[in-house]
Amino acid sequence: MGIDDVDGDFKKARAFLLTYSTLILILWYFSVDLKGFNFLGVAIEIRDNVENVHLVAALGNLYFLIRFFQKAPSGSFKLDSDMVSVFESALKTVAPYVYMRMLYSSMVEVSGIDGVRGKFRKFEKDVTMGHQLADTGSSVLKYIYYRNPERAKRVELSMSVAFLYFRDGVERIGQVKGKRIVPGVALILFCRIYAFIKGSLITAWFTDYILPVLYALASIVVSLLAWCQVNHVYLVC
Known part of the structure; x- marks a missing residue:
């Protein structure tokens, strides 16, 4: 696989991760009812296991995050x-x-x-x-x-x-x-x-490799907290 192919796969994985994470955060922030939604013009209504929708969303986000790590070029997370x-x-x-x-x-x-x-x-x-x-x-x-x-x-x-x-x-x-x-x-x-603070603002390294990970983790945490709230699961520290 050539360098262009690796770079293209990574950009696709990053785009999917950011898009999915953004969607989850928007649904959480605006308290969108996940019992029913429209997918490709088809109305879908969830009847069973509605209380686990947020958990499934978190697992989906975790999948895209793993794919992002898999497609990232070698050495991407080291300072460039x-x-x-x-x-x-x-x-x-x-x-x-x-x-x-x-x-x-x-x-x-x-x-x-x-x-x-x-x-x-x-x-x-x-x-x-x-x-x-x-x-x-x-x-x-x-x-x-x-x-x-x-x-x-x-x-x-x-x-x-x-x-x-x-x-x-x-x-x-x-x-x-x-x-x-x-x-x-x-x-x-x-x-x-x-250097980390300044470099994050003036170079692309932080926004290309680190910010998508933080963004996805925030989305996963939000989904899990929402799932815990719906199912009355209390975290014991």
């Missing part, structure tokens, strides 16, 4: 390249401010400024993801912090700072080059949450 780019952009923006003290210490070491002999005037920073650079093994010890070298490599940053400073009345140029940092867990979590 666009979402990863949003995460990396956020990480590169925030990290220099979080680790400013570390960068400042490196600038002092390079320039020899002790707070009396001179001062910094201007600096420009450049942040690159570590996995985009050659692996020098410089942060091997830091990988132990995560106990997962591959994960640490994906979030490692390389920070470079070029700056102007005055020392002994003379303007000089200094540079901190390739300072390798593996961000802390809290910073990674913050950037991931931010």
